[in-house]
Amino acid sequence: MNLQQLRYVVATAEHRTMTDAARSLYIAQPALSRAIRDLERELGMTLFARSGRGVVVTAQGRRVVKLAREALDAVREIEALATHSHTTGAELRIASTPSLEPGLAGRLLPAYVAEHPGIRVHIVRCDGRESVVSAVREQRADLGLTDLPVPTDLISHPLERQEIVLISPPGLDLPDPIPMNRLNGMRLVLPSPGSPRRKEFDQIFATYGVRPIPAIESDERARWLPAVRDGKASLLWYRGMAEQATRAGLVVRSLDPSVRKIIAIVHARKRLPAMAQDFLTLAEGGSAA
Known part of the structure; x- marks a missing residue:
């Protein structure tokens, strides 16, 4: 048994799927599965029960996961002492x-x-x-x-609390601040459907009774500002991106009422x-x- 195996166990318990755990660890999913199986064989116990597409921590596994977290915390404290x-x-x-x-x-x-x-x-x-x-x-x-x-x-x-603003192509006839109801029917760049970010935006839209048009749905942030610059849609994002957007020739407007995270x-x-x-x-x- 080694520290790497303990990290694998903790990540698998936290993510509840081998695929997500492997992605978070930057390793291939088959390699993670083999490592978990090898550890289970070494310990003589089953740590995770396979359930559909995910895994469930067994009763023995919960104890191992708890001790693995404590061991990793101890290692970090030792490293902190050295630092x-x-x-x-x-x-x-x-x-x-x-x-x-x-x-x-x-x-x-x-x-x-x-x-x-x-x-x-x-x-x-x-x-x-x-x-x-x-x-x-x-x-x-x-x-x-x-x-x-x-x-x-x-x-x-x-x-x-950081303000959420509307970043738009130049030339749109919109007030500043822009009333929330003006987002109704507006073409927007939005995170992918079902993602945590998208759910938060959908909740904001539902609160104010507006229905924008999802022009682009993507979690690839590198695509967002270029899409706005090309005039394909507007973007709702943090005020912290305003300077970058302004340098790109885009227009930043506050929302009314203000929305902050x-x-x-x-x-x-x-x-x-x-x-x-x-x-x-x-x-x-x-x-x-």
């Missing part, structure tokens, strides 16, 4: 979505680096909230910056390394909700 003893050259890893990264890099990072010049900060770029959650869960990041809500196995520290720093339920705790303290002290 605390050798601050120079240490690396703080922060996962962030593309739309929130400008605020992170423009405001928080310079202040943190000025106070902690011996620590290198690495931004783990994630394509959406779910990717940030996975990066934190899988220990690829010490902290995550994303909007809420996040799963309850993570701890969140709200920092601010809570932005937070998230981390696993464990003792944070000193450098991560210092960053959290700085962020909470300088945040404005």
Whole structure:
């Protein structure tokens, strides 16, 4: 048994499907299945029962998953002790979505680096909230910056409320701010149907009784602004993307009434390394909700 196998067990228990767990671990699904089978054979017990397309943790498996989490937490604490003893050259890893990264890099990072010049900060770029959650869960990041809500196995520290705006091609005859009812029948770039992001937008539309036209439905963020620039549709997204949109020649308008999402720093339920705790303290002290 080794630490890699313990990480595989924890990821499989959290994702409940071998496919999703393998994707989160950046390995092939057959390789994960073999590793789990080998561990079950070594331990002489069944950890996961196959159920349809997913897996269910067995009674024995729940105990193993609990101990595996504790073992991985212990390893992280040992690593944190080493990091605390050798601050120079240490690396703080922060996962962030593309739309929130400008605020992170423009405001928080310079202040943190000025106070902690011996620590290198690495931004783990994630394509959406779910990717940030996975990066934190899988220990690829010490902290995550994303909007809420996040799963309850993570701890969140709200920092601010960020406005959702309408990003449109130039030349549209629209007021600023734009009344919410003007979104009715408007062509929009939207996340894929059924995705958590899409469900949130659908809830907003239902609340205000509007029905936009889904012109493009995709979770590939790299396609969004080019589609707006080409005049195919408008886009609802965070104010943090406004500068990038303006540079691309697009028009940014507020909504009426205003819609805001809570932005937070998230981390696993464990003792944070000193450098991560210092960053959290700085962020909470300088945040404005």
